Amino acid sequence: MPPIVDLTAPAISGAAPEPELRTLIDDLLSEQKKPLQTPVARFSDYHDREPDLKAHYRNLIPLSLPGEGEQYAFEVSLDRCTACKSCVAACHSLNGLDDDEAWRDIGTLVGGRAEPKWKQTVTTACHHCAEPGCLSGCPVGAYEKDRTTGVVRHLDDQCIGCSYCLLKCPYDVPKYSKKRGIVRKCDMCHGRLAAGEAPACVQACPTGAIRIVNRKVSKIVLEGLSGVGFLTGAPTPATTLPATRYVGREVPVTAHAADQESLALQHTHLPLVLMLTLTQAGLGLLIAAAFLKSTPVALAGAGVFFAGMAASVLHLGRPLGAWRFFLGLRTSWLSREILAFSMVAPLAMLIPAAPFLTRFIPIQLAALADKFLATLPPALAVLSLVAVFTSVMIYVDTHRTTWRFSITAKRFFGTLIVFAGLGLTIALPTAITAVIAAAAILLKLATEARFLRDHQDPDAEWTPDHHTARLMRLRSMTAFTNGRFAAALGAVATVGYNPWLAAALMLLAELLERAIFFRTVHAPKMPGSPGRCGSH
Secondary structure (H helix, E strand, O other): OOOEEEOOOOOOOOOOOOOEEEOHHHHHHHHHOOOOOOHHHHHHHHHHHOOOOHHHHHOOOOOOOOOOOEEEEEEEEHHHOOOOOHHHHHHHHHHOOOOOOOOOEEEEEEOOOOOOOOEEEEEEOOOOOOOOHHHHHOOOOOEEEOOOOOOEEEOOOOOOOOOHHHHHOOOOOOEEEOOOOEEEOOOOOHHHHHOOOOOHHHHHOOOOOEEEEEEEHHHHHHHHHHOOOOOOOOOOOOOOOOOOEEEOOOOOOOOEEOOOOOOOOOOOOHHHHHHHHHHHHHHHHHHHHHHHOOHHHHHHHHHHHHHHHHHHHOOOOOHHHHHHHHHHOOOOHHHHHHHHHHHHHHHHHHHHHHHHHHHHOOHHHHHHHHHHHHHHHHHHHHHHHHHHHHHHHHHHOOOOHHHOHHHHHHHHHHHHHHHHHHHHHHHOOOHHHHHHHHHHHHHHHHHHHHHHHHOOOOOOOOOHHHHHHHHHOOHHHHHHHHHHHHHHHHHHHHOOOOHHHHHHHHHHHHHHHHHHHHHOOOOOOOOOOOOOOOOO
Protein backbone atom coordinates (compact mmCIF):
# COMPACT_ATOMS: atom_id res chain seq x y z
CA MET A 1 0.00 0.00 0.00
CA PRO A 2 1.53 3.42 -0.92
CA PRO A 3 2.39 5.67 2.03
CA ILE A 4 -0.06 8.38 3.05
CA VAL A 5 1.29 11.91 3.05
CA ASP A 6 0.22 14.12 5.95
CA LEU A 7 0.35 17.71 4.61
CA THR A 8 -0.74 19.13 7.93
CA ALA A 9 2.52 18.21 9.67
CA PRO A 10 4.33 21.29 11.04
CA ALA A 11 7.30 22.57 9.07
CA ILE A 12 10.78 22.45 10.64
CA SER A 13 12.37 25.89 11.03
CA GLY A 14 15.05 26.54 8.48
CA ALA A 15 14.33 23.47 6.42
CA ALA A 16 11.86 22.39 3.80
CA PRO A 17 8.85 20.60 5.33
CA GLU A 18 9.12 16.85 5.06
CA PRO A 19 5.87 14.90 4.68
CA GLU A 20 5.03 12.44 7.48
CA LEU A 21 4.69 8.88 6.24
CA ARG A 22 1.56 7.14 7.60
CA THR A 23 0.31 3.66 6.87
CA LEU A 24 -2.98 1.88 7.42
CA ILE A 25 -1.57 0.43 10.65
CA ASP A 26 -0.96 3.95 11.96
CA ASP A 27 -4.58 4.89 11.27
CA LEU A 28 -5.92 1.74 12.98
CA LEU A 29 -3.73 2.33 16.06
CA SER A 30 -4.97 5.90 16.23
CA GLU A 31 -8.56 4.68 15.97
CA GLN A 32 -8.05 2.29 18.88
CA LYS A 33 -6.91 5.14 21.13
CA LYS A 34 -10.34 6.72 20.92
CA PRO A 35 -12.83 5.84 23.71
CA LEU A 36 -15.06 2.87 22.95
CA GLN A 37 -18.52 4.39 22.53
CA THR A 38 -20.61 1.69 24.16
CA PRO A 39 -23.77 2.68 26.03
CA VAL A 40 -21.74 2.59 29.28
CA ALA A 41 -19.12 4.95 27.83
CA ARG A 42 -21.77 7.29 26.48
CA PHE A 43 -23.53 7.34 29.85
CA SER A 44 -20.22 8.19 31.53
CA ASP A 45 -19.70 11.08 29.11
CA TYR A 46 -23.22 12.39 29.75
CA HIS A 47 -22.79 12.01 33.49
CA ASP A 48 -19.58 14.05 33.43
CA ARG A 49 -20.82 16.80 31.10
CA GLU A 50 -24.56 17.14 31.72
CA PRO A 51 -26.40 17.51 35.03
CA ASP A 52 -29.67 16.66 33.22
CA LEU A 53 -29.57 13.08 31.89
CA LYS A 54 -32.86 13.21 29.96
CA ALA A 55 -31.03 13.26 26.63
CA HIS A 56 -29.36 9.96 27.47
CA TYR A 57 -32.50 8.19 28.61
CA ARG A 58 -34.38 9.46 25.56
CA ASN A 59 -31.98 7.38 23.44
CA LEU A 60 -33.20 4.16 25.07
CA ILE A 61 -36.87 4.67 25.99
CA PRO A 62 -39.47 7.41 25.53
CA LEU A 63 -39.77 9.71 28.52
CA SER A 64 -43.55 9.82 28.22
CA LEU A 65 -46.31 7.26 27.82
CA PRO A 66 -47.66 6.68 24.31
CA GLY A 67 -50.16 9.33 23.27
CA GLU A 68 -53.58 8.83 21.77
CA GLY A 69 -53.34 6.32 18.93
CA GLU A 70 -49.73 5.33 19.81
CA GLN A 71 -48.04 2.34 21.38
CA TYR A 72 -44.58 1.24 22.51
CA ALA A 73 -42.49 -0.60 19.92
CA PHE A 74 -38.99 -1.98 19.54
CA GLU A 75 -36.77 -0.11 17.08
CA VAL A 76 -33.80 -2.13 15.84
CA SER A 77 -30.84 -0.53 14.05
CA LEU A 78 -29.58 -3.22 11.71
CA ASP A 79 -26.24 -1.51 11.11
CA ARG A 80 -25.46 -1.67 14.84
CA CYS A 81 -26.38 -5.32 15.53
CA THR A 82 -23.26 -7.51 15.83
CA ALA A 83 -24.96 -10.76 16.95
CA CYS A 84 -23.11 -10.66 20.29
CA LYS A 85 -26.25 -12.06 22.02
CA SER A 86 -25.95 -9.70 24.99
CA CYS A 87 -29.67 -9.02 24.58
CA VAL A 88 -30.44 -12.76 24.67
CA ALA A 89 -28.36 -13.27 27.82
CA ALA A 90 -29.84 -10.24 29.58
CA CYS A 91 -33.42 -11.28 28.77
CA HIS A 92 -32.72 -14.82 29.93
CA SER A 93 -31.15 -13.66 33.19
CA LEU A 94 -33.67 -10.97 34.14
CA ASN A 95 -36.75 -13.09 33.42
CA GLY A 96 -35.36 -16.27 35.00
CA LEU A 97 -35.96 -18.38 31.88
CA ASP A 98 -35.37 -22.12 31.68
CA ASP A 99 -32.12 -23.38 30.15
CA ASP A 100 -33.83 -24.25 26.87
CA GLU A 101 -36.05 -21.16 26.79
CA ALA A 102 -35.38 -17.86 25.00
CA TRP A 103 -37.64 -14.86 24.45
CA ARG A 104 -35.18 -13.07 22.17
CA ASP A 105 -33.35 -14.69 19.25
CA ILE A 106 -30.50 -13.79 16.91
CA GLY A 107 -30.73 -14.72 13.24
CA THR A 108 -29.10 -13.94 9.92
CA LEU A 109 -30.38 -12.56 6.62
CA VAL A 110 -28.58 -13.12 3.33
CA GLY A 111 -29.00 -11.07 0.18
CA GLY A 112 -30.27 -13.73 -2.18
CA ARG A 113 -30.05 -13.28 -5.96
CA ALA A 114 -29.80 -9.47 -5.91
CA GLU A 115 -26.77 -9.32 -3.60
CA PRO A 116 -25.39 -12.81 -2.90
CA LYS A 117 -22.55 -11.43 -0.73
CA TRP A 118 -24.85 -9.29 1.44
CA LYS A 119 -25.34 -10.47 5.03
CA GLN A 120 -27.03 -9.04 8.11
CA THR A 121 -27.53 -10.28 11.67
CA VAL A 122 -30.96 -9.60 13.19
CA THR A 123 -32.19 -9.53 16.78
CA THR A 124 -35.87 -10.36 17.23
CA ALA A 125 -38.38 -10.72 20.05
CA CYS A 126 -42.13 -10.28 20.40
CA HIS A 127 -43.36 -7.59 18.02
CA HIS A 128 -46.36 -6.58 20.18
CA CYS A 129 -48.53 -6.56 17.08
CA ALA A 130 -51.46 -4.24 16.46
CA GLU A 131 -53.63 -7.32 15.77
CA PRO A 132 -51.84 -10.13 17.65
CA GLY A 133 -52.66 -13.62 16.42
CA CYS A 134 -51.79 -15.12 19.79
CA LEU A 135 -54.50 -13.02 21.44
CA SER A 136 -57.22 -13.74 18.88
CA GLY A 137 -56.44 -17.46 18.83
CA CYS A 138 -56.31 -18.11 22.57
CA PRO A 139 -59.42 -20.04 23.67
CA VAL A 140 -59.26 -18.96 27.32
CA GLY A 141 -58.28 -15.27 27.17
CA ALA A 142 -54.72 -15.77 28.37
CA TYR A 143 -53.45 -12.74 26.41
CA GLU A 144 -54.17 -9.05 26.76
CA LYS A 145 -52.99 -5.95 24.89
CA ASP A 146 -52.43 -3.04 27.26
CA ARG A 147 -54.64 -0.14 26.22
CA THR A 148 -52.06 2.46 27.26
CA THR A 149 -48.75 0.98 26.13
CA GLY A 150 -49.85 -1.52 23.46
CA VAL A 151 -47.70 -4.23 25.08
CA VAL A 152 -49.08 -7.73 24.47
CA ARG A 153 -48.87 -9.63 27.74
CA HIS A 154 -49.38 -13.31 28.48
CA LEU A 155 -51.42 -14.11 31.60
CA ASP A 156 -49.75 -17.19 33.02
CA ASP A 157 -52.53 -17.99 35.49
CA GLN A 158 -55.11 -18.13 32.67
CA CYS A 159 -53.09 -20.33 30.29
CA ILE A 160 -54.11 -23.99 29.80
CA GLY A 161 -51.03 -24.89 27.73
CA CYS A 162 -52.88 -25.71 24.49
CA SER A 163 -50.05 -24.10 22.47
CA TYR A 164 -52.42 -22.80 19.80
CA CYS A 165 -50.79 -19.38 20.12
CA LEU A 166 -47.52 -20.98 18.94
CA LEU A 167 -49.26 -21.98 15.72
CA LYS A 168 -51.04 -18.64 15.37
CA CYS A 169 -47.90 -16.48 15.77
CA PRO A 170 -46.03 -16.29 12.45
CA TYR A 171 -42.83 -15.14 14.21
CA ASP A 172 -42.25 -18.09 16.59
CA VAL A 173 -42.52 -15.79 19.63
CA PRO A 174 -44.44 -17.70 22.37
CA LYS A 175 -42.47 -20.54 23.92
CA TYR A 176 -43.91 -23.57 25.72
CA SER A 177 -42.51 -24.29 29.19
CA LYS A 178 -42.58 -28.02 29.89
CA LYS A 179 -41.82 -27.40 33.57
CA ARG A 180 -44.91 -25.23 34.05
CA GLY A 181 -47.27 -26.67 31.44
CA ILE A 182 -47.94 -23.20 30.00
CA VAL A 183 -46.75 -20.84 27.30
CA ARG A 184 -44.64 -17.74 28.08
CA LYS A 185 -43.35 -14.82 26.02
CA CYS A 186 -41.63 -11.43 26.00
CA ASP A 187 -43.63 -8.66 27.68
CA MET A 188 -41.18 -5.84 26.84
CA CYS A 189 -40.18 -5.82 30.53
CA HIS A 190 -43.33 -3.79 31.16
CA GLY A 191 -42.51 -3.53 34.87
CA ARG A 192 -39.20 -1.85 34.11
CA LEU A 193 -40.82 0.49 31.60
CA ALA A 194 -43.43 1.50 34.19
CA ALA A 195 -40.58 2.40 36.55
CA GLY A 196 -38.75 4.41 33.88
CA GLU A 197 -36.13 1.73 33.22
CA ALA A 198 -35.20 0.30 29.82
CA PRO A 199 -36.00 -3.38 29.08
CA ALA A 200 -33.18 -5.82 29.75
CA CYS A 201 -32.33 -6.33 26.08
CA VAL A 202 -32.26 -2.58 25.40
CA GLN A 203 -30.05 -1.79 28.35
CA ALA A 204 -27.64 -4.67 27.70
CA CYS A 205 -26.94 -4.03 24.01
CA PRO A 206 -23.33 -2.77 23.80
CA THR A 207 -23.89 -0.96 20.51
CA GLY A 208 -27.31 0.55 21.20
CA ALA A 209 -28.96 -1.48 18.45
CA ILE A 210 -32.29 -1.79 20.32
CA ARG A 211 -34.46 0.91 21.80
CA ILE A 212 -38.11 1.58 22.65
CA VAL A 213 -40.04 4.20 20.67
CA ASN A 214 -43.61 5.44 20.47
CA ARG A 215 -45.24 4.48 17.16
CA LYS A 216 -48.58 5.53 15.74
CA VAL A 217 -50.88 2.52 15.47
CA SER A 218 -52.33 3.86 12.21
CA LYS A 219 -48.85 3.84 10.67
CA ILE A 220 -48.21 0.31 11.93
CA VAL A 221 -51.44 -0.84 10.28
CA LEU A 222 -50.74 1.01 7.03
CA GLU A 223 -47.18 -0.29 6.72
CA GLY A 224 -48.21 -3.81 7.75
CA LEU A 225 -50.99 -4.10 5.20
CA SER A 226 -48.76 -2.70 2.45
CA GLY A 227 -45.81 -4.89 3.47
CA VAL A 228 -43.57 -1.83 3.85
CA GLY A 229 -41.55 -0.83 6.91
CA PHE A 230 -41.02 -4.28 8.40
CA LEU A 231 -38.15 -6.66 7.66
CA THR A 232 -37.64 -8.10 4.19
CA GLY A 233 -37.12 -11.84 4.48
CA ALA A 234 -39.40 -12.16 7.51
CA PRO A 235 -43.00 -13.50 7.43
CA THR A 236 -45.50 -11.08 5.94
CA PRO A 237 -46.56 -8.35 8.39
CA ALA A 238 -50.09 -8.25 6.95
CA THR A 239 -51.24 -11.14 9.16
CA THR A 240 -50.73 -9.58 12.60
CA LEU A 241 -49.37 -6.04 11.90
CA PRO A 242 -46.14 -6.18 13.97
CA ALA A 243 -45.04 -2.94 15.67
CA THR A 244 -41.26 -3.53 15.57
CA ARG A 245 -39.40 -1.14 13.26
CA TYR A 246 -36.13 -2.09 11.55
CA VAL A 247 -33.92 0.83 10.49
CA GLY A 248 -30.32 1.68 9.71
CA ARG A 249 -29.61 -0.40 6.62
CA GLU A 250 -31.37 -1.07 3.36
CA VAL A 251 -32.28 -4.73 2.90
CA PRO A 252 -32.24 -6.23 -0.63
CA VAL A 253 -35.65 -7.19 -1.97
CA THR A 254 -34.48 -10.79 -2.46
CA ALA A 255 -33.09 -11.11 1.07
CA HIS A 256 -34.20 -14.16 3.02
CA ALA A 257 -33.35 -15.99 6.22
CA ALA A 258 -30.06 -17.86 6.03
CA ASP A 259 -31.81 -20.95 7.44
CA GLN A 260 -34.79 -20.73 5.10
CA GLU A 261 -34.00 -24.00 3.35
CA SER A 262 -32.97 -25.85 6.50
CA LEU A 263 -34.96 -29.09 6.48
CA ALA A 264 -36.11 -29.05 10.10
CA LEU A 265 -39.06 -31.27 10.97
CA GLN A 266 -41.73 -29.79 13.22
CA HIS A 267 -43.17 -31.40 16.33
CA THR A 268 -45.43 -34.43 15.81
CA HIS A 269 -48.17 -33.30 18.25
CA LEU A 270 -49.16 -36.92 18.91
CA PRO A 271 -52.27 -36.05 20.97
CA LEU A 272 -53.54 -33.89 18.09
CA VAL A 273 -52.70 -36.61 15.55
CA LEU A 274 -54.82 -39.04 17.58
CA MET A 275 -57.60 -36.53 18.25
CA LEU A 276 -58.05 -35.38 14.66
CA THR A 277 -57.81 -38.83 13.08
CA LEU A 278 -59.94 -40.71 15.60
CA THR A 279 -62.72 -38.13 15.89
CA GLN A 280 -63.07 -37.80 12.11
CA ALA A 281 -62.90 -41.57 11.56
CA GLY A 282 -65.35 -42.22 14.40
CA LEU A 283 -67.84 -39.66 13.09
CA GLY A 284 -67.65 -41.21 9.62
CA LEU A 285 -68.52 -44.65 11.04
CA LEU A 286 -71.27 -43.17 13.23
CA ILE A 287 -72.92 -41.39 10.29
CA ALA A 288 -73.04 -44.62 8.28
CA ALA A 289 -74.33 -46.54 11.31
CA ALA A 290 -77.02 -43.94 12.07
CA PHE A 291 -78.55 -44.10 8.59
CA LEU A 292 -78.24 -47.91 8.25
CA LYS A 293 -79.11 -48.69 11.90
CA SER A 294 -76.04 -50.89 12.36
CA THR A 295 -75.29 -51.35 16.06
CA PRO A 296 -71.81 -52.96 15.62
CA VAL A 297 -70.65 -50.09 13.40
CA ALA A 298 -72.19 -47.55 15.79
CA LEU A 299 -70.38 -49.06 18.77
CA ALA A 300 -67.08 -49.11 16.88
CA GLY A 301 -67.59 -45.51 15.71
CA ALA A 302 -68.44 -44.29 19.21
CA GLY A 303 -65.40 -46.05 20.66
CA VAL A 304 -63.06 -44.53 18.09
CA PHE A 305 -64.65 -41.07 18.46
CA PHE A 306 -64.40 -40.92 22.26
CA ALA A 307 -60.84 -42.27 22.15
CA GLY A 308 -60.01 -39.23 20.02
CA MET A 309 -61.80 -36.92 22.44
CA ALA A 310 -59.81 -38.37 25.35
CA ALA A 311 -56.53 -37.95 23.44
CA SER A 312 -57.23 -34.24 22.92
CA VAL A 313 -56.93 -33.63 26.66
CA LEU A 314 -53.34 -34.93 26.60
CA HIS A 315 -52.34 -31.92 24.50
CA LEU A 316 -53.15 -29.50 27.33
CA GLY A 317 -50.57 -28.53 29.91
CA ARG A 318 -53.38 -27.56 32.33
CA PRO A 319 -56.48 -29.51 31.23
CA LEU A 320 -58.53 -28.54 34.31
CA GLY A 321 -58.81 -24.99 32.98
CA ALA A 322 -60.32 -26.00 29.63
CA TRP A 323 -63.85 -25.28 30.89
CA ARG A 324 -63.11 -21.59 30.23
CA PHE A 325 -63.10 -22.19 26.45
CA PHE A 326 -66.19 -19.99 26.06
CA LEU A 327 -64.02 -16.90 26.68
CA GLY A 328 -62.58 -17.19 23.18
CA LEU A 329 -65.71 -18.01 21.19
CA ARG A 330 -65.76 -14.58 19.54
CA THR A 331 -62.32 -14.91 17.92
CA SER A 332 -60.81 -18.38 18.47
CA TRP A 333 -61.52 -21.33 16.19
CA LEU A 334 -60.18 -23.60 18.92
CA SER A 335 -62.98 -22.45 21.24
CA ARG A 336 -65.48 -23.06 18.45
CA GLU A 337 -64.08 -26.55 17.87
CA ILE A 338 -64.49 -27.41 21.56
CA LEU A 339 -68.10 -26.19 21.45
CA ALA A 340 -68.87 -28.08 18.22
CA PHE A 341 -67.48 -31.40 19.45
CA SER A 342 -69.24 -30.91 22.80
CA MET A 343 -72.51 -30.75 20.85
CA VAL A 344 -71.65 -33.84 18.78
CA ALA A 345 -70.68 -35.96 21.81
CA PRO A 346 -74.27 -36.56 23.13
CA LEU A 347 -75.37 -37.74 19.67
CA ALA A 348 -72.33 -40.01 19.46
CA MET A 349 -73.58 -41.68 22.66
CA LEU A 350 -77.24 -41.81 21.61
CA ILE A 351 -76.68 -43.50 18.22
CA PRO A 352 -75.25 -46.79 19.58
CA ALA A 353 -77.44 -46.64 22.72
CA ALA A 354 -80.74 -46.06 20.87
CA PRO A 355 -81.59 -49.76 20.24
CA PHE A 356 -81.17 -50.52 23.94
CA LEU A 357 -83.00 -47.43 25.19
CA THR A 358 -86.12 -48.11 23.12
CA ARG A 359 -86.75 -51.25 25.17
CA PHE A 360 -87.46 -49.14 28.24
CA ILE A 361 -89.70 -46.52 26.58
CA PRO A 362 -93.43 -46.83 27.46
CA ILE A 363 -95.78 -47.75 24.63
CA GLN A 364 -97.51 -44.38 24.96
CA LEU A 365 -94.25 -42.61 24.08
CA ALA A 366 -93.12 -45.02 21.36
CA ALA A 367 -94.38 -42.88 18.45
CA LEU A 368 -92.71 -39.77 19.88
CA ALA A 369 -89.48 -41.71 20.48
CA ASP A 370 -89.47 -42.96 16.88
CA LYS A 371 -89.80 -39.40 15.58
CA PHE A 372 -86.95 -38.28 17.83
CA LEU A 373 -84.70 -41.14 16.74
CA ALA A 374 -85.45 -40.35 13.08
CA THR A 375 -83.94 -36.89 13.55
CA LEU A 376 -80.66 -38.26 14.96
CA PRO A 377 -78.96 -39.33 11.69
CA PRO A 378 -79.37 -35.99 9.84
CA ALA A 379 -78.57 -34.03 13.02
CA LEU A 380 -75.40 -36.08 13.53
CA ALA A 381 -74.37 -35.60 9.89
CA VAL A 382 -74.83 -31.81 10.04
CA LEU A 383 -73.10 -31.36 13.39
CA SER A 384 -70.25 -33.64 12.29
CA LEU A 385 -69.65 -31.51 9.20
CA VAL A 386 -69.67 -28.37 11.37
CA ALA A 387 -67.26 -29.93 13.89
CA VAL A 388 -64.79 -31.05 11.20
CA PHE A 389 -65.05 -27.61 9.58
CA THR A 390 -63.96 -25.98 12.85
CA SER A 391 -60.98 -28.38 12.95
CA VAL A 392 -60.07 -27.34 9.41
CA MET A 393 -60.28 -23.65 10.26
CA ILE A 394 -58.05 -24.01 13.31
CA TYR A 395 -55.14 -24.77 10.99
CA VAL A 396 -56.19 -22.56 8.10
CA ASP A 397 -56.29 -19.62 10.53
CA THR A 398 -52.59 -20.08 11.30
CA HIS A 399 -51.87 -18.77 7.77
CA ARG A 400 -49.32 -21.52 7.17
CA THR A 401 -49.13 -22.00 3.42
CA THR A 402 -49.15 -25.81 3.49
CA TRP A 403 -52.16 -25.78 5.84
CA ARG A 404 -54.28 -23.69 3.51
CA PHE A 405 -57.96 -24.53 3.12
CA SER A 406 -57.63 -26.42 -0.18
CA ILE A 407 -55.18 -28.89 1.40
CA THR A 408 -56.48 -29.15 4.97
CA ALA A 409 -60.16 -29.51 3.97
CA LYS A 410 -59.35 -32.37 1.58
CA ARG A 411 -57.43 -34.18 4.31
CA PHE A 412 -59.92 -33.74 7.17
CA PHE A 413 -63.20 -34.11 5.26
CA GLY A 414 -61.53 -36.88 3.25
CA THR A 415 -61.04 -38.91 6.44
CA LEU A 416 -64.70 -38.40 7.38
CA ILE A 417 -65.92 -39.50 3.92
CA VAL A 418 -63.55 -42.50 3.70
CA PHE A 419 -64.74 -43.92 7.02
CA ALA A 420 -68.35 -43.22 6.18
CA GLY A 421 -67.75 -45.35 3.09
CA LEU A 422 -66.04 -48.08 5.13
CA GLY A 423 -68.93 -48.00 7.65
CA LEU A 424 -71.36 -48.35 4.76
CA THR A 425 -69.43 -51.38 3.48
CA ILE A 426 -69.34 -53.02 6.92
CA ALA A 427 -73.04 -52.47 7.53
CA LEU A 428 -74.09 -53.37 3.97
CA PRO A 429 -71.36 -55.58 2.41
CA THR A 430 -71.96 -55.55 -1.34
CA ALA A 431 -69.75 -55.07 -4.36
CA ILE A 432 -71.15 -51.57 -4.91
CA THR A 433 -70.45 -50.38 -1.35
CA ALA A 434 -66.93 -51.85 -1.54
CA VAL A 435 -66.28 -49.95 -4.76
CA ILE A 436 -67.56 -46.73 -3.17
CA ALA A 437 -65.22 -47.13 -0.18
CA ALA A 438 -62.25 -48.04 -2.38
CA ALA A 439 -62.91 -45.07 -4.67
CA ALA A 440 -62.99 -42.68 -1.70
CA ILE A 441 -59.64 -44.02 -0.45
CA LEU A 442 -58.00 -43.81 -3.88
CA LEU A 443 -59.27 -40.28 -4.45
CA LYS A 444 -57.74 -39.14 -1.16
CA LEU A 445 -54.44 -40.84 -2.01
CA ALA A 446 -54.43 -39.24 -5.46
CA THR A 447 -54.56 -35.70 -4.05
CA GLU A 448 -51.55 -36.41 -1.81
CA ALA A 449 -49.59 -38.13 -4.59
CA ARG A 450 -50.27 -35.18 -6.89
CA PHE A 451 -48.85 -32.77 -4.32
CA LEU A 452 -45.61 -34.78 -4.19
CA ARG A 453 -45.44 -35.03 -7.99
CA ASP A 454 -45.96 -31.29 -8.50
CA HIS A 455 -43.09 -30.42 -6.14
CA GLN A 456 -40.53 -33.11 -6.91
CA ASP A 457 -37.98 -30.95 -8.78
CA PRO A 458 -34.99 -30.53 -6.38
CA ASP A 459 -33.70 -27.57 -8.39
CA ALA A 460 -36.96 -25.61 -8.35
CA GLU A 461 -37.13 -22.21 -6.65
CA TRP A 462 -37.88 -22.45 -2.94
CA THR A 463 -41.54 -22.26 -1.89
CA PRO A 464 -43.31 -23.48 1.26
CA ASP A 465 -44.94 -26.29 -0.76
CA HIS A 466 -41.57 -27.32 -2.18
CA HIS A 467 -40.17 -27.25 1.36
CA THR A 468 -42.90 -29.58 2.63
CA ALA A 469 -42.43 -31.98 -0.28
CA ARG A 470 -38.69 -32.14 0.42
CA LEU A 471 -39.36 -32.89 4.09
CA MET A 472 -41.67 -35.74 3.09
CA ARG A 473 -38.77 -37.29 1.16
CA LEU A 474 -36.30 -37.11 4.04
CA ARG A 475 -34.90 -40.46 5.12
CA SER A 476 -36.57 -40.05 8.52
CA MET A 477 -39.95 -39.37 6.86
CA THR A 478 -39.95 -41.85 3.99
CA ALA A 479 -41.10 -44.61 6.37
CA PHE A 480 -44.13 -42.45 7.27
CA THR A 481 -44.88 -41.56 3.64
CA ASN A 482 -44.38 -45.07 2.25
CA GLY A 483 -46.20 -46.66 5.18
CA ARG A 484 -49.14 -44.31 4.71
CA PHE A 485 -49.56 -45.25 1.03
CA ALA A 486 -48.93 -48.96 1.65
CA ALA A 487 -51.52 -49.21 4.43
CA ALA A 488 -54.11 -47.28 2.40
CA LEU A 489 -53.57 -49.48 -0.65
CA GLY A 490 -53.86 -52.51 1.64
CA ALA A 491 -57.25 -51.17 2.75
CA VAL A 492 -58.31 -50.89 -0.89
CA ALA A 493 -57.23 -54.47 -1.54
CA THR A 494 -59.10 -55.94 1.45
CA VAL A 495 -62.27 -53.84 1.57
CA GLY A 496 -64.17 -56.25 -0.70
CA TYR A 497 -63.83 -59.34 1.49
CA ASN A 498 -62.91 -58.03 4.95
CA PRO A 499 -64.10 -54.45 5.50
CA TRP A 500 -63.18 -54.54 9.21
CA LEU A 501 -59.56 -55.26 8.31
CA ALA A 502 -59.73 -52.53 5.66
CA ALA A 503 -60.98 -50.07 8.29
CA ALA A 504 -58.13 -50.99 10.64
CA LEU A 505 -55.53 -50.56 7.88
CA MET A 506 -57.06 -47.26 6.85
CA LEU A 507 -57.01 -46.01 10.43
CA LEU A 508 -53.27 -46.74 10.55
CA ALA A 509 -52.82 -45.00 7.19
CA GLU A 510 -54.68 -41.90 8.37
CA LEU A 511 -52.67 -41.72 11.59
CA LEU A 512 -49.48 -41.69 9.52
CA GLU A 513 -50.94 -39.08 7.17
CA ARG A 514 -51.83 -36.81 10.08
CA ALA A 515 -48.34 -37.18 11.55
CA ILE A 516 -46.94 -36.13 8.16
CA PHE A 517 -49.36 -33.19 8.20
CA PHE A 518 -47.78 -31.82 11.38
CA ARG A 519 -44.15 -32.83 10.91
CA THR A 520 -43.66 -31.49 7.39
CA VAL A 521 -45.53 -28.18 7.59
CA HIS A 522 -43.53 -25.09 6.69
CA ALA A 523 -43.67 -23.00 9.88
CA PRO A 524 -43.02 -19.29 9.28
CA LYS A 525 -40.64 -17.66 11.75
CA MET A 526 -38.15 -14.84 12.14
CA PRO A 527 -34.65 -15.45 10.74
CA GLY A 528 -32.65 -17.78 12.95
CA SER A 529 -35.29 -18.51 15.58
CA PRO A 530 -35.55 -22.19 16.54
CA GLY A 531 -38.87 -22.72 14.73
CA ARG A 532 -40.36 -25.10 17.24
CA CYS A 533 -43.97 -26.00 16.55
CA GLY A 534 -45.33 -26.07 20.06
CA SER A 535 -43.43 -29.13 21.22
CA HIS A 536 -44.52 -30.61 24.51
